[in-house]
Amino acid sequence: MERRNAVVGRAALFGARRPAWFFRIVQWIPAVAFIGLFFYYPLAAVLRLGVEAVLQGEADALPLGSAFRVLGFTVFQAALSMLLTLAVGLPGAYLFARYDFPLKRFLRAFSIVPFILPTVVVAAGFESLLGPRGWINLALQQTGWIGRPIPFLHTLGAILLAHVFYNTSIVLRTVGAAWERLDPRLGDAARVLGAGRRQAFRRVTLPLLMPSILAAASLVFLFDFTSFGVILILGGPSFSTLEVEIYIQALQALNLPAAALLSILQILCSLTLIAVSGRLARRMEAASARVGIRAARKPASTAEWILAASILAALAALFLAPLASPAARSLLRMDAGLGERSGVRAEWTLEYYRELFYNRRGTAFFATPLEMAGNSLLAAAATAAFALAFGIPAAALLSRPTRIDRALEPLLLLPLGTSAVTLGLGMLIVFSRPPWNWIRSPAMIPVAHTLVAFPFVVRGLKPAFAGIPERLREAAAVLGASPWMVWRTVVFPIALRAVLSSAAFAFAVSLGEFGATSIIVRPDFPTMPVGIYRLLSQPGGLNYGQAMAMTTLLMLFCAAAVMFIEWEHQPAKPA
Amino acid sequence: MHSHAIEHQTRKHVGLGRCLPAVLGTSVLPLILLAGCAAPAAEPSPRETRTVTLMTHDSFAISETALQEFEAATGAKLAVLESGDAGAALNKAILTKQAPLADVFFGVDNTFLARALEEGVFETYASPRLDSIPAEYRLDPGNRALPVDYGDVCINYDRDWFAAHSLDVPGSLEDLAEEEYRGLLVVENPFTSSPGLAFLLATVAHFGPDGFADYWGSLKSNGTVVVDGWETAYYTNFSASSGKGFQPMVVSYATSPAFEFLYADPPRDEPPTASLLGPEMCFRQIEFAGILAGTEQRDLAEKLVEFLLSRTFQEDIPLQMAMFPVNPDAVLPEAFLRFAPLPAEPAVLAPEEIAAHREEWMNVWKGVMLS
Numbered sequence: 001m002e003r004r005n006a007v008v009g010r011a012a013l014f015g016a017r018r019p020a021w022f023f024r025i026v027q028w029i030p031a032v033a034f035i036g037l038f039f040y041y042p043l044a045a046v047l048r049l050g051v052e053a054v055l056q057g058e059a060d061a062l063p064l065g066s067a068f069r070v071l072g073f074t075v076f077q078a079a080l081s082m083l084l085t086l087a088v089g090l091p092g093a094y095l096f097a098r099y100d101f102p103l104k105r106f107l108r109a110f111s112i113v114p115f116i117l118p119t120v121v122v123a124a125g126f127e128s129l130l131g132p133r134g135w136i137n138l139a140l141q142q143t144g145w146i147g148r149p150i151p152f153l154h155t156l157g158a159i160l161l162a163h164v165f166y167n168t169s170i171v172l173r174t175v176g177a178a179w180e181r182l183d184p185r186l187g188d189a190a191r192v193l194g195a196g197r198r199q200a201f202r203r204v205t206l207p208l209l210m211p212s213i214l215a216a217a218s219l220v221f222l223f224d225f226t227s228f229g230v231i232l233i234l235g236g237p238s239f240s241t242l243e244v245e246i247y248i249q250a251l252q253a254l255n256l257p258a259a260a261l262l263s264i265l266q267i268l269c270s271l272t273l274i275a276v277s278g279r280l281a282r283r284m285e286a287a288s289a290r291v292g293i294r295a296a297r298k299p300a301s302t303a304e305w306i307l308a309a310s311i312l313a314a315l316a317a318l319f320l321a322p323l324a325s326p327a328a329r330s331l332l333r334m335d336a337g338l339g340e341r342s343g344v345r346a347e348w349t350l351e352y353y354r355e356l357f358y359n360r361r362g363t364a365f366f367a368t369p370l371e372m373a374g375n376s377l378l379a380a381a382a383t384a385a386f387a388l389a390f391g392i393p394a395a396a397l398l399s400r401p402t403r404i405d406r407a408l409e410p411l412l413l414l415p416l417g418t419s420a421v422t423l424g425l426g427m428l429i430v431f432s433r434p435p436w437n438w439i440r441s442p443a444m445i446p447v448a449h450t451l452v453a454f455p456f457v458v459r460g461l462k463p464a465f466a467g468i469p470e471r472l473r474e475a476a477a478v479l480g481a482s483p484w485m486v487w488r489t490v491v492f493p494i495a496l497r498a499v500l501s502s503a504a505f506a507f508a509v510s511l512g513e514f515g516a517t518s519i520i521v522r523p524d525f526p527t528m529p530v531g532i533y534r535l536l537s538q539p540g541g542l543n544y545g546q547a548m549a550m551t552t553l554l555m556l557f558c559a560a561a562v563m564f565i566e567w568e569h570q571p572a573k574p575a
Numbered sequence: 576m577h578s579h580a581i582e583h584q585t586r587k588h589v590g591l592g593r594c595l596p597a598v599l600g601t602s603v604l605p606l607i608l609l610a611g612c613a614a615p616a617a618e619p620s621p622r623e624t625r626t627v628t629l630m631t632h633d634s635f636a637i638s639e640t641a642l643q644e645f646e647a648a649t650g651a652k653l654a655v656l657e658s659g660d661a662g663a664a665l666n667k668a669i670l671t672k673q674a675p676l677a678d679v680f681f682g683v684d685n686t687f688l689a690r691a692l693e694e695g696v697f698e699t700y701a702s703p704r705l706d707s708i709p710a711e712y713r714l715d716p717g718n719r720a721l722p723v724d725y726g727d728v729c730i731n732y733d734r735d736w737f738a739a740h741s742l743d744v745p746g747s748l749e750d751l752a753e754e755e756y757r758g759l760l761v762v763e764n765p766f767t768s769s770p771g772l773a774f775l776l777a778t779v780a781h782f783g784p785d786g787f788a789d790y791w792g793s794l795k796s797n798g799t800v801v802v803d804g805w806e807t808a809y810y811t812n813f814s815a816s817s818g819k820g821f822q823p824m825v826v827s828y829a830t831s832p833a834f835e836f837l838y839a840d841p842p843r844d845e846p847p848t849a850s851l852l853g854p855e856m857c858f859r860q861i862e863f864a865g866i867l868a869g870t871e872q873r874d875l876a877e878k879l880v881e882f883l884l885s886r887t888f889q890e891d892i893p894l895q896m897a898m899f900p901v902n903p904d905a906v907l908p909e910a911f912l913r914f915a916p917l918p919a920e921p922a923v924l925a926p927e928e929i930a931a932h933r934e935e936w937m938n939v940w941k942g943v944m945l946s
Contacts, residue, residue, distance in 0.1 A: 123811065131811070131820070148706045232767060233807055236801070239946045246719060252767070254690070329817065334819075335842060359639075361638065362640060363637070365637075365655065397718070411793065425670060428667055428671060432671045521630070521657070521676060522658070523656060524654070533633070537633070539828075539835050539848075540839065540840075541817055541838060542839070543834075543838050
């Protein structure tokens with residue numbers, strides 16, 4: 001069958017064929033202004049401090065040799081994590097795009113939950129499964145297959161597994177949305193023309209999905225590349241990545257020159273990766289939009305049921321087990337027995353939830369879970385609004401880019417590939433004095449979150465917008481629709497699933513407190529992750545139980561919010 | 576604004592009017608959104624209540640009653656800026672010393688004291704209350720940093736575990752390297768954890784700068800486990816916590832057993848843990864407060880420091896922050912008297928010595944433990 005590359009029009013949103021540079025500039029203003037002010041300006045300030053110190057000879061010995069060793073490991077683990085995440089995520093994306101099954105909506109919403117959990121909690125979840133006294137090792141030892149427990153924590157395997165756990169939802173949703181938009185008749189046509197199932201997939205479906213796969217893969221890689229908590233907690237002290245080194249140099253050793261140097265190294269790598277993935281994606285861009293056909297259906301044959309069920313079971317095992325662990329602990333009172341697991345008695349209790357609402361120590365600034373949830377919700381809603389407002393115009397431009405747009409794209413995505421510590425310190429320096437004395441404003445929290453969420457919107461929407469055939473826009477325009485109407489009635493409905501998915505990610509990024517917020521100073525605005533950390537940093541079973549209860553609330557809260565965002569979506573019907 | 580006639584509606588004739596909603600929607604609206612959200616608070620007028628700001632670490636806590644007492648006495652509001660762990664918070668204060676974010680800083684400890692003084696983040700303030708504070712806590716003769724509380728980083732052990740295994744608890748640092756304690760201790764990485772660094776310093780104080788590396792070598796070959804931070808060590812590896820891990824000994828605080836008693840679930844008569852208090856097995860941490868150089872509210876800053884040293888706040892400290900007050904008049908809660916005994920001989924190092932060699936010692940440790 002014929003594959004036609006998308007016509008690269010000069011204007012995306014307005015559909016004007018004549019040079020529409022004016023509109024392009026107008027469309028670029030918000031995103032460029034936002035990223036420039038809140039990302040590049042602080043980044044430049046902190047890098048300048050570091051470089052100046054080096055030039056003035058004030059810097060201590062810069063650890064160049066070890067920096068490159070650390071860089072090597074950082075790239076290695078990120079690449080490996082990314083490949084594994086794709087291997088798990090793509091079958092999942094296929095399942096969600098092509099089949100209807102019970103609880104599908106709930107599971108789709110819930111799939112984003114791992115993305116937001118504090119690493120400390122995830123580590124505890126994995127530990128209860130895979131640790132030396134975890135259920136799996138206990139079971140294996142009971143059967144006598146192994147003598148000593150298989151080590152899990154502080155291995156490369158733990159890092160990889162946690163990265164897959166965290167980031168599979170990116171693949172599931174980004175690629176899943178593209179797969180849903182695919183016109184299934186394309187594959188059917190190939191089959192009619194004599195292609196086998198596999199050939200049809202390889203020659204038709206895969207090329208059409210490739211832009212979204214690359215978009216997801218590059219996001220996953222960047223997340224793994226700048227991973228911090230997973231390396232620190234699950235990898236343990238013998239693994240180090242650039243992000244961890246930057247944190248130690250900047251915040252523990254106050255060696256800004258070294259931190260700046262490492263940051264520059266990290267930024268160069270991120271930029272290279274973004275540019276390469278963008279170039280690859282461009283080579284493969286093709287238009288394909290579904291026109292009012294529901295591609296998802298119930299599995300028809302026994303074979304299909306088995307396939308769907310086995311993919312689902314694998315995903316559930318990987319994702320639900322570590323999540324179930326904190327949830328169970330929040331409801332179970334474990335009587336610390338004689339220091340042995342066998343001596344533990346457990347009983348059901350709601351006490352930890354009750355205790356969350358009770359200010360036992362009479363602490364000032366005490367916040368109930370409801371207040372924290374309210375703060376989290378406020379920050380997340382603001383983040384989603386910002387990210388869409390700045391991201392949609394940028395993604396629309398980038399879906400039909402000129403040369404200049406292409407040059408701008410990596411600069412928009414860079415915040416994801418930059419150390420949160422570096423960025424946070426930069427914000428601290430430039431926003432703590434006039435004219436922009438904003439560092440103590442709670443509004444800085446969604447601003448910092450938006451920098452991380454924005455790339456999701458751009459990378460998630462670009463393939464969606466690019467995949468809309470020019471014919472549809474032309475037809476609408478010929479029938480008398482204004483460019484704005486074309487956009488509202490044709491482009492937006494087709495891309496709606498991707499828009500909602502991006503919004504959900506922006507929301508989740510904020511709920512999970514990603515990035516620079518941990519580094520900027522915190523006015524009295526406690527969010528749920530902050531509450532969890534606060535409880536976890538104190539001894540006593542009651543505090544631990546409360547931390548698990550708060551985690552469980554955060555999970556439910558996130559799933560509910562994402563469901564709410566995506567619930568009322570029906571595939572667009574052609575007018 | 577004019578609009579085109581219907582018959583001219585091909586895409587070649589698009590006027591600005593037609594695009595206005597889109598132009599507005601894509602450029603002006605986000606900026607309005609942002610401006611609306613990020614507008615800085617207006618400058619307070621003189622009639623409004625003044626606010627005094629305390630920059631501190633994430634573990635800071637104060638009771639509602641103490642806070643109300645301060646606000647009633649001064650007529651000012653207290654704002655608290657939490658800024659990460661102790662090291663991160665100080666480093667943020669240093670980075671913003673040209674334009675301080677707060678009036679007072681609380682939470683620099685003796686391991687970071689020399690750096691704070693060297694960077695000049697504090698103004699001198701000789702509080703009249705200083706005379707009543709024991710000299711051993713007043714480490715800054717220049718009175719820029721004033722002691723507020725102290726505590727000890729000690730090894731906690733699982734009492735049930737040792738009883739069940741009929742094993743005596745280690746009486747000294749040297750004992751920890753003995754065969755019968757193989758694999759029973761979990762410590763934190765000093766690069767990422769404040770108690771981890773404190774325990775490393777205890778070994779430096781006890782074995783000397785030339786001897787501590789060999790000692791850590793013997794700990795390593797005796798199966799000592801290293802994790803990143805206190806939360807992991809305590810709640811995952813430590814056998815007496817809900818993690819039910821493999822190590823019945825963990826580097827924590829001398830006050831942790833009192834908290835295990837207060838927050839036991841279900842309630843117990845005695846905590847499941849206790850501290851090892853042998854000679855130089857614990858490292859004494861002292862926390863200081865200081866007026867940030869360049870504050871525009873010196874009067875309120877002084878009142879806040881006075882309040883931090885007053886009996887009201889000092890008696891608040893144990894249950895809110897799990898430390899001991901430096902004010903000798905402050906009455907301790909019963910749980911502290913019963914379950915948080917202090918070591919007779921804590922390990923001590925001069926702040927200047929720590930500042931001069933901290934990185935070096937940490938790197939020696941790294942070479943031994945993580946190679």
